[in-house]
Amino acid sequence: MQLMNLLRITDNNTEVITINYQELSKEVSYALRHAPSEYGLILDENGWVDVQGFLEALRKKNKWTLVKLDDLICMIEASDKKRHEIVNNKIRALYGHSIVSQIKKEIAEPPEYLYHGTARRFIKSIKEKGLLSQERQYVHLSVDEETAYEVGKRRDQKPVILRIRAKLAFVNGVSFYKGNDKIWLSDSIKSDFIEF
Known part of the structure; x- marks a missing residue:
């Protein structure tokens, strides 16, 4: 992942912003894996949280005031390791949780090794x-x-x-x-x- 310059066009102006997807991914991982309460988030039993609420929580952090849904989608697509997913207007970390409440997973048959x-x-x-x-x-x-x-x-x-x-x-x-x-x-x- 890398720095990305994005051209954003709003009603009144055009702006170029730079997003470091690696840093954004680290922040998203920290929020969804380790410290949802620091962001005012409550994960459901499968680790999901409403993506709009998550964006609002990220924007309260000074560094991420301009982050949008498209940025999260680009971050996920740019990652060489699939750590997060967005489905039906919800986002979650796929693994790596250290929070107290257990994130439920579906049992699956693994490969031989x-x-x-x-x-x-x-x-x-x-x-x-x-x-x-x-x-x-x-x-x-x-x-x-x-x-x-x-x-x-x-x-x-x-x-x-x-x-x-x-x-x-x-x-x-x-x-x-x-x-x-x-x-x-x-x-x-x-x-x-x-x-x-």
């Missing part, structure tokens, strides 16, 4: 306890090793990539939820289903 990138210092704990959601609502899993590696690099320059026997875990009662095309979620994964 999923991957999780993690710091080397966590391996001992994962072998003992499995993968736990920690400060997030769900364990985040990737459909490919490359994505898992990039996620793991956030906490370790040489992360360990774990292969999760997702299909086997699923048939043994572990719930999985699709986050987006590259991200899957689970409540927890026992070490029995993890290849170290």
